[in-house]
Amino acid sequence: AQKITQTQPGMFVQEKEAVTLDCTYDTSDQSYGLFWYKQPSSGEMIFLIYQGSYDEQNATEGRYSLNFQKARKSANLVISASQLGDSAMYFCAMREDFNFGNEKLTFGTGTRLTIIP
């Protein structure tokens, strides 16, 4: 069963607009973490933002915020005021915390975001 689902293979957004990248997840664990990573064409995976399953507030990091809806099992990434440098592949990932010290990250299939000038 797919644990992380990203339904948008590609998105085109006008520069300076806000964009929402969708992510839904499936777990029976009560304790887990959700991450977003950005991967430019150079290949490096850049950590953007983290949300713990027990965190009551949505995480924010600069222009990035995570819209966490636990009951719906969704963890959408919102990028405000998009910039040309935001063009990249974006991966949602989940860490299930049932195996302390040996947790794995499960990645979604990614969304390729293209910012149009």
Added chain:
Amino acid sequence: DTEVTQTPKHLVMGMTNKKSLKCEQHMGHRAMYWYKQKAKKPPELMFVYSYEKLSINESVPSRFSPECPNSSLLNLHLHALQPEDSALYLCASSQILAGGGRTDTQYFGPGTRLTVL
């Protein structure tokens, strides 16, 4: 500083060659990871080291041999690879939180693009 370095950036090797990939971090992280990423796919976990000991091997063929000589270094020794092993190899590290518990955010290096001829 959240820097993970990897060398070389690019590697071309024949099927009979032996080569090694190197990963280094100086963040004091005690968990280190190797991932393989094929084009247009998410990263796939290969190996996890916790406290310099191999804790997870995701059924990786023996032509890939990991080594963790100390807490800052992670190597991946390659021997008799196949053309289908051509991929981006990513190294990551994370802190193991107090009490030997959960691992923290994984930070990735820039990767090594491997081509097997």
